[in-house]
Amino acid sequence: MTLSSVLDVSPPPPAAGSGIVAHGLARSFGPVHAVRDVSLTAPAGTVTALVGPNGSGKTTLMLLLATLLRPDAGSVAVAGVDATADPQEARRHLGWMPDTLGVWESLTCHDILTSLGRLYGMGRVAAAARADEQLEWVELTEFARRPARVLSRGQQQRLSLARATVHRPAVLLLDEPANGLDPTSRIRLRDDLRAMAAAGTAVLVSSHVLAELEEMSDRAVFVREGATVSTQDFAAAGAQTRPYRIAGPDPARRDELVHALAAHGLLPGADAGNRRDGVVVQVRGEQAAAELLADLVRDGVPVSHFAPEGSRLENAYLDLDLDHRRHTEGERP
């Protein structure tokens, strides 16, 4: 498939509202069932995280959603367009940021973006103006006339984001976008993706950096061995039970803290205190956490640290992993 056959399309209409809806996707490579049964949604106006272990089929799934691979079974709708039946039309609504920049390293950054704009049907002047705008957005204006091969890894990622969004897509797919980015650029990326979602774009992002994914995402879809295993909505997660680490300023008074927590029916977990000072207890939602903290302060228990332990995404991932290991170990003869 040539790039022009992928992108030789007219400019997209204003963003359509339905994001991505995929049902029963499957794709094998010979005997390897990379994607077996994936159903997911990535609604417009949200950032959806795609999470799964190495080899669970995330990249293959992204390529299926981006219409760069044909599924063996299942369907994908992109902004209301049946992408399996009409991939060309679906691509007008899609932006795709792979984990490496790829092609055209001898062209200048400006030429790359202008060429893309032209392939999406923009006129010469409009495409050049859009390239300037995108380069300014990703802070690469000083590299506009230099070949893309001189860019650092982080700069390449930023050019890749500019390239993926040159046509203002309604749906944006990103595979490990924060790879190689320094902390400032990661924060920028997070803010940019949040801003795009706020403007109505459906953003689907895969990454292994779960704490970072949680900061930028509204919801998460978990995949394992080529199949969706669960979906988590962070807006609804405030009521969920999660571990909190609570510590006082004086480690020698830990027993006093344990005693106070026991009075609330909270017993430290088996690994409590292994990694850092304090006690880890399971607290039933944010309201209960607020009440517990107020009670400890009222009772004169000195508290210098009171915070959720790990990210929700990390905890959910570890729970799924544990369930899976129990399940597979239970199946062994």
Ligand SMILES: Nc1ncnc2c1ncn2[C@@H]1O[C@H](COP(=O)(O)OP(=O)(O)OP(=O)(O)O)[C@@H](O)[C@H]1O
């Ligand atoms: N072109 C291909 N030919 C053969 N096997 C493939 C091909 N692409 C992927 N696979 C296999 O499909 C499975 C899923 O791979 P995929 O790259 O989609 O996983 P992933 O979740 O993105 O992994 P990672 O997190 O390590 O990037 C793996 O077993 C991989 O070896």
